[in-house]
Amino acid sequence: MLFAGGKLSIRFLKKEGIIFAAGVLCGFFIRTLMAKSDASVNHQSQSSEDDNSLENYILSMKKQIEDWGKQSDSGQNNQKELAPECFMKVPEIIQYAGYPFELHTVMTSDGYNLGLHRIPHGKDEAEDKKLTQKPVVLLQHGLLADSANWVSNGRNDSLAFLLADYGLDVWLGNVRGNTYSRSHVKLDPNVDEKFWRYSWQQFSEIDLPAMVDYIIEKTGNKKIYYIGHSQGTLIMFARLAEDPDFNEKIHLFIGLGPVFNLKGIKSPIKYLAQFYNTLEMGQWMMGGAELLPNSEAGKWLGTKLHNFIEGNPDVKIHGENMLLNIAGFSPRRYCRDRLPVYISHIPAGTSIQNIIHFAQMIWHNETRKYRFDTEESNIEKYGSAVPPGYDLGAIKTPIALYWGSDDWFADSEDVLSILPRLKTLVKTKELKDWDHLEFLYGSEAADTLYTELAEVIKDFEIEFQNYESRHVDL
The missing domain is CATH 1.20.5 (Single alpha-helices involved in coiled-coils or other helix-helix interfaces)
Known part of the structure; x- marks a missing residue:
């Protein structure tokens, strides 16, 4: 058969x-x-006689997962009530927090349908101000994530809610292939491998301009503000560097955990870089493939592991979620009661080709467009055997960058290495002991960073309005 x-x-x-x-x-x-894993996480691995046996290791992990599920189902671990946002989608989370919500769909030039989530005004905003034109900000998530990043810390500690209450029109972007952008005019992501033939290069060249153009048309604003995290900064760096016209659409680019160079990356993902040719071969066999989607099984396992960990303090908390491990994180600095919410919404899926592209950046120690597996393919696509890079010196948009000293993904030395190439920096700030995900989930982020970001945008908006007023007078 x-x-x-x-x-x-x-x-x-x-x-x-x-x-x-x-x-x-x-x-x-x-x-x-x-x-x-880096010693800063204080990870103490437990070895055994069979530690070198892949088969025994897999069997052991399988048994642990089964045991965790049974124990948490039977209530043996003093389960704490999970936050209801664990079982909600982003639209429900926003409405649950008491904020207005709009769902928008943007179709890209190559047929992908992107989900845009909008919070048009603050929770307690006066009725006469709700319909007025406001400054617009687009928040763009990072690798293996989605718009949930910006609302997962609860109504009082999430950046999206704080900016809305500050008087901004807040839009949350989602790139192709994640939880909220798994649709295409012709391709079925569950059947058609071609759906997954993309990397961050397509996010930068196609998805990002599509979202920005849609928002500008919908709101009537000439320019928007942009806050990106991780991969969200990479795609903006790339777009601004190669598209002069796009620079005219962005008031200010704020980068959190900015990624461009990956020479000093400490994340365990660097150990996959040497296998990128193997991954490329697997992708060639498949024609494209999905990696780590957000699924019901993943939500179930995430909440079960959380319950088990709450009842077993000797278990290392960084074992909960693959993305948290990849990014490197300090759970002591997060809102612990929100951990199951994070786990329920990440990872949110991406393509193997995207991971290969990141691996190429690490392996070749340079940031270029996607490198195909033969020189002929690269010549056909780009006109050269080596894919073109990006000239950061061509960027005209004002830039503010924030990074953490304990960031495994956006290493401080890597961030510092690109600063001399950026001619439009208006602010740079290193946050002591912050890791890569603290910009999203940190328990102190609302007080120490988010208010500052809102004030930076406010100052830029005042300056812009003054310029517009002088221009009209002339």
């Missing part, structure tokens, strides 16, 4: 092959992560 179905059989074999390959790579990655 297996070989009697023609294309269906071939597809089945390809799927089985990629699942097997992904399993082996993930097994290696988890083992490497446990062995190589």
Whole structure:
């Protein structure tokens, strides 16, 4: 029966092959992560006689997961009530917090439907001000994330809510392939491998301009403010560097945990860079593939692990979530009661090609467009055997950058290395001991950073309005 179905059989074999390959790579990655994690996380791995046996390791992990599920289901771990946002989508989270919400869909030039989430005004804003034109800010998430990043810390400590209450028209972006952008005019993400043939290069060249143009048209604002985190900064750097006209659409680019160079990256993801050719071969077999989507199974496991950890303080908390491990995080600095919310919404999925692109940046120690597997393919696509890079010196938009001294992904030295290339910096600030995700989930972020960001935008808006007024008078 297996070989009697023609294309269906071939597809089945390809799927089985990629699942097997992904399993082996993930097994290696988890083992490497446990062995190589930075000492600053105070991770003390427990070895055993069978530690070097991949088979025994996988069986052991499987048993632990099964035991965790049984224990938390039976109530043996003094379960704490989980935040209701664990089981909500972003629109529900926004409305649950008491804020207005609008859902918008943007179709890209190549047929992807992107979900845009809008908070048009603050929770307690006066009726006569709700319909007035406001300064607009677009918040753009990072790798393996979605718009939930900006609302997961609760109504009093989330950046999106604070900016809305500050009088801004807040838009939350979602790039192709994540939880809120899994739609295409022709391609089915569950069937068509071509759906997943993209990397952050397409986010920068297609998705980002589509979202910005839509917002400008919808609101009537000539320019918008932009706050990006991690990958959200990378795609803005790239777009501004190669598109002079796009610079005219952005008042101010604020980068949190900015990523462009990855030479000093400490994240365990760097150990995958040496395998990017292997991943490319797997992608070639598949024609494209999805990585780490947000699923109901993932939500279930995340909440079960949280309950188990709450009842077992000796368990290392960084074992909860792959993205948290990749980014490097200090849970003592987060809102602990919100941890299950974070886990329920990340990872939110991306393509293997996107991960390969990041691996290329690490392996070749440079930031260029996607490098195809043959010189002929690169020549056909770019006109050269080596993909083109990005000239940061061409950026005209004002830039403010914030980074953490304990960031595994946006290493301080990497951030400092790009500053001389940026001619329009208006503010730079290193936050002591902050990690990569503290910009989203930090318990002190609202008081120490978010208010400052709102004030920076306010000052720029006053200056812009004064300029517009002088221009009209002339």
